[in-house]
Amino acid sequence: MFDMLQTMFSYHFMVRAFVVGILVSLCAALLGVSLVLKRYSMIGDGLSHVGFGSLAVATAMGLSPMLITIPVVVLAAFLLLRLSSRGKLKGDAAIAMISTGSLATGVIVLSLSSGMTSDVNNYLFGSVLAMSVSDVWLSVVLAVVVLILFIIFYRPIFAVTFDETFARATGSHAEAYNMLLAFLTAVTIVLGMRVMGSMLISSLIIFPALTAMRVCRSFRSVTICSAVVSVVCFFAGLCCSYLFSTPAGASVVVANIIAFLIFSLVALLKKRA
Numbered sequence: 001m002f003d004m005l006q007t008m009f010s011y012h013f014m015v016r017a018f019v020v021g022i023l024v025s026l027c028a029a030l031l032g033v034s035l036v037l038k039r040y041s042m043i044g045d046g047l048s049h050v051g052f053g054s055l056a057v058a059t060a061m062g063l064s065p066m067l068i069t070i071p072v073v074v075l076a077a078f079l080l081l082r083l084s085s086r087g088k089l090k091g092d093a094a095i096a097m098i099s100t101g102s103l104a105t106g107v108i109v110l111s112l113s114s115g116m117t118s119d120v121n122n123y124l125f126g127s128v129l130a131m132s133v134s135d136v137w138l139s140v141v142l143a144v145v146v147l148i149l150f151i152i153f154y155r156p157i158f159a160v161t162f163d164e165t166f167a168r169a170t171g172s173h174a175e176a177y178n179m180l181l182a183f184l185t186a187v188t189i190v191l192g193m194r195v196m197g198s199m200l201i202s203s204l205i206i207f208p209a210l211t212a213m214r215v216c217r218s219f220r221s222v223t224i225c226s227a228v229v230s231v232v233c234f235f236a237g238l239c240c241s242y243l244f245s246t247p248a249g250a251s252v253v254v255a256n257i258i259a260f261l262i263f264s265l266v267a268l269l270k271k272r273a
Helices: 002-008 012-037 043-061 065-085 091-112 118-125 133-152 154-162 164-169 174-196 203-213 219-244 248-272
Strands: none
Touching: 002 219, 012 043, 012 133, 012 154, 012 174, 012 203, 012 219, 012 248, 043 065, 043 091, 043 118, 043 174, 043 203, 065 091, 065 133, 065 174, 118 174, 133 154, 133 174, 154 164, 154 174, 154 219, 164 174, 174 203, 174 248, 203 219, 203 248, 219 248
């Protein structure tokens, strides 16, 4: 086992994928608890499609994919939040509308340009080979910012997650904290698209939170358990990807599914005990 890990991490691209993947998994798990409890878990899927559309446009125009995608996805997250909060569109309807529209735009742009390039294909399905050194540094800095902001604003995020109406009544700036949650989610989604791909990145938000909720009850315990599960599953998925030459993103998702089934079994046994 030790020899396998030593060999795996002798490759620089595996080290880059591991560093970014662990940080993104941690960010996604922490944010995922609030998003699942607010019944907004599919925002990751919607924003990842927006990311794909903006990546396609940026690639066709010869612009920097990351620098273009991050502000576009952040704006999409704010738009989704605004549409839902004003009651003009339900959350799932707004996500579906923006998601499919962005995906269609990306496909049209690709068809009119050079077609499905390998770089955009990596963003769509993920690739451990896709992480450049500059991508790693940008991802590390942004992921650390996400983690710091989440820790600083943990209590307000907790308040708007469980009872937004009460939070508003007590003078809390609920709208601002919802915008912060949307911003952190958007940045996390873009960072994870390199390794996981736009089609699978939402799994990092949904699975760890649901898995932790099988056995934990308090918000803090669910958050901590979700973070641990997410990091462990990413590491296991990356190792399996290396051993069996399977796609990294898909391997991580399978590891999360196995963890969910194990925790569900533990929860069932606890009820019968």
